[in-house]
Amino acid sequence: MFKRLKSDIRCVFDRDPAARNTFEVLTTYPGLHALLWYRFAHWFWNLGWKWLARFISGLARWLTGIEIHPAAKIGERFFIDHGMGVVIGETAEIGDDCTLYHGVTLGGTSWQKGKRHPTLGNGVVVGAGAKVLGPIEIADDARVGSNAVVLKAVAQGETVVGIPGRVVKQQKDDAEVRRAKMAEKIGFDAYGVSQEAQDPIEKAIYSLLDHIQVQDEKLERLANSLSEMGGVSIDMDMPGLDDVVLEPSDPEQAAHLKKKNSEPKPE
Numbered sequence: 001m002f003k004r005l006k007s008d009i010r011c012v013f014d015r016d017p018a019a020r021n022t023f024e025v026l027t028t029y030p031g032l033h034a035l036l037w038y039r040f041a042h043w044f045w046n047l048g049w050k051w052l053a054r055f056i057s058g059l060a061r062w063l064t065g066i067e068i069h070p071a072a073k074i075g076e077r078f079f080i081d082h083g084m085g086v087v088i089g090e091t092a093e094i095g096d097d098c099t100l101y102h103g104v105t106l107g108g109t110s111w112q113k114g115k116r117h118p119t120l121g122n123g124v125v126v127g128a129g130a131k132v133l134g135p136i137e138i139a140d141d142a143r144v145g146s147n148a149v150v151l152k153a154v155a156q157g158e159t160v161v162g163i164p165g166r167v168v169k170q171q172k173d174d175a176e177v178r179r180a181k182m183a184e185k186i187g188f189d190a191y192g193v194s195q196e197a198q199d200p201i202e203k204a205i206y207s208l209l210d211h212i213q214v215q216d217e218k219l220e221r222l223a224n225s226l227s228e229m230g231g232v233s234i235d236m237d238m239p240g241l242d243d244v245v246l247e248p249s250d251p252e253q254a255a256h257l258k259k260k261n262s263e264p265k266p267e
């Protein structure tokens with residue numbers, strides 16, 4: 001239980017640059033309070049103490065402005081920023097690492113019993129004021145723009161905006177995802193230039209690393225095509241990104257990089 005509480009608090013730092021310390025988060029974040037009340041109410045709901053569960057969620061709504069039905073299913077590291085006006089219906093399901101902003105509704109479109117609320121995958125972000133309605137699936141890493149009204153399923157990694165929700169961004173292809181991973185790992189943004197990088201040498205090195213990553217991928221594709229055409233098979237076995245430890249040998253630079261990587265990233 002305490003492990004979960006800790007991860008619920010830690011995720012606030014990851015997703016809100018304004019969060020300063022644990023005491024502040026514990027005492028001033030209604031989204032966190034609502035989540036804690038929900039976990040309590042959900043526990044009673046599962047024990048069959050349904051009135052008490054609903055009473056607790058009603059109390060939480062009164063205190064936080066956030067209404068979460070105790071029967072809803074919510075994963076780890078869920079964060080509601082600002083909170084006021086959020087409604088999460090009885091049969092809604094939310095995966096891990098999801099973020100909702102104020103005014104979001106995960107609602108139903110019918111009065112039929114049974115599954116009538118949305119299912120959110122992992123890492124989904126729903127912008128302020130958005131309404132996601134019906135038993136639809138919003139797949140992993142999808143993003144819903146603020147004030148959108150989404151009535152149809154959203155595929156993995158897609159961004160939807162507007163009324164009715166329309167897709168404005170498709171899922172990134174594998175290469176893009178790997179580049180982003182590499183960029184994140186060594187602390188620079190896509191296209192080789194970190195937002196905070198002031199030093200031109202630092203910028204140049206980052207650009208080179210980005211370039212090498214793209215070259216690696218091109219070479220690998222070339223080698224694969226060659227062997228498919230019957231040529232010699234070239235061993236392109238290189239250490240995976242997770243096996244490479246990219247740490248500068250200069251301890252000062254290593255400390256700087258470590259500090260930069262540990263800083264919470266803005267939305």
Ligand SMILES: CC(C)(COP(=O)(O)OP(=O)(O)OC[C@H]1O[C@@H](n2cnc3c(N)ncnc32)[C@H](O)[C@@H]1OP(=O)(O)O)[C@@H](O)C(=O)NCCC(=O)NCCS
Pocket residue numbers: 082101126127128143144145146147148159160161162168169
């Ligand atoms: C939807 C969102 C995630 C898109 O981010 P993104 O992937 O970087 O997309 P872009 O900003 O490049 O926008 C893509 C297109 O969608 C449009 N768009 C973005 N957000 C929109 C929104 N909420 N409603 C309508 N159109 C929107 C952009 O104008 C752009 O259109 P264009 O291609 O015709 O110029 C982001 O705009 C958003 O709404 N985030 C929610 C943030 C929030 O609620 N914050 C509250 C903090 S208190």
